[in-house]
Amino acid sequence: MKSQIVTFLIKCPDQKGLVAKITSFFYDKGFNILSCQQYVNALENTYFMRIRLNADGTEISKSALEKDFLSLANPLEFTWSVNYGNETQNVAIMVSHTSHNLYDLLERSREGGLNCCVKMVISNHDKLRYVAEMFGIPFYHLPISKETKLQQEAQIRELLEANQIDLIIMARYMQVLSSGFINDYKERIINIHHSSLPAFQGANPYERAYQRGVKLIGATAHYATEDLDKGPIIDQDVKHVNHESTTKTLKRIGADTEKLVLARAVKYHLNNQIIVSGNRAIVFPETGE
Template identity: 50%
Template sequence: MASKQKKIIFLIQCEDRKGILSATSTWFYQRSYNILHCQQHTDNIEGRYFMRIELDMADLKTTRKELEEDFAVFAKEYNLSWECHYSDYRSRMAILVSKTSHCLYDLIARKDEGDLQCDIPLIISNHPDLEIIANQFRIPFYYLPVTPETKAEQELKVRTLLKRFDIDVVVLARYMQILSSEFIEEWQGKIINIHHGFLPAFQGANPYRRAYERGVKMIGATAHYASKDLDQGPIIEQDVVRVNHELGPSGLRDVGKDVERRVLAKGVQAHLESRIIIFKNRTIVFGSEQ
């Protein structure tokens, strides 16, 4: 089987004005790069331009650092905000969980099957319940219990582990703890959370029971980047499933688990594939080529 083509990916945003696409593509052309794929979006309300460019990594004739330093000069001239990513780099993803296993299982399975291009060096939990899953897949498991009195101490241990394992992205796979604003600021744009779509109408414990009592007709889930305001961060992915009166609380919960798995996986995949640009409190999520 032929090896997958390696790519350099640039994510660019700037004030919308004429000539940006032409100038950028010319810059790469002059340096003999083949543009494999180019996606763009203009937000006419915000007056903002967004672009994602994939280059053939085989055309890289300098070091990666030199490429980025060279592009930084061009970006400064045109006042571009930008990121550069490389498809041959496997992001290191930490998963934080509590007692619920469905999202954890799904992420590990998708990683093992090659759907999520990443490594999972560790799993962190405030409960010991899911250690058996970590052991099954031979992933180091760190049990860090937390109480209101020990929250700051426990969070410091979490942050220390993330640094020790050189983590790139943190996924809250039903981690039932609120992170401090300091934690979130340190990992801005690198923490992905999942919650059921009943929020904010059914916040707190047993939302599916209260959803049943209200006779809901749709169940949904939202994957988003964590922010200082609880569950208010930039949305990456959402989905809904229609339900009816025949489903009790347990049936609604099963449907909810399935949509949570799918939505979280899509959100994580988009992040790992460098398809997301954050602007203010929203995201531009470019589609996958597949």
């Protein structure tokens, strides 16, 4: 195997000797362990591991490594995945009217802050085409109505499959995806929305938040599921505001918070730092990589 970083994500029933068995397996294959992060959910008796390996000097192929790993994984009931450091994920960004998240993601990607290839921007409106064009990213305007929802989603699927998209980012795409679409891309769709405002869902949340005199503005990034805005939470943040905050300042603070939260969530996903367990996302901290 050529020089590269290999990351394994492992979930299994907790039991004695897991660390010894897993690390010994990789040692015997000639890998150098760069980091080994663990978490045990005692209430559910579940063990989680993220282990990063340096493949320098190993002779084993990817297919042989994965086949041999099954001999360890199957008896211990592992749910696992592996990522090779030379694999850059292809990303599609979906938007509607607001541009702040789109600008931020494209800028971070261009500057190397997000290790991905943004293949396209998809929107149900033509308003943000100029943003994509500024960054040289293909823009697809696919209008939608109640009558054409499934047809529009079929068009989106064709684009995603043709471009081998690994991750879909809903950067304020103000449409509800069908359950069939979401299930076909399970744990591969990240959504952002305003949190700490549960009483202000729908249109103009910051206007209603202003009217209620809220003291916190927040944002939540999560994986999309059939239950609207109830998928596994990847990242959250809040900012304090006060009585002097206007609707305009609330929107600005909310937008800034959304950008940071969404960017962190996307980075965690791209860096293979997340294991989903039920409706919870176990997010391992960065280790200096």
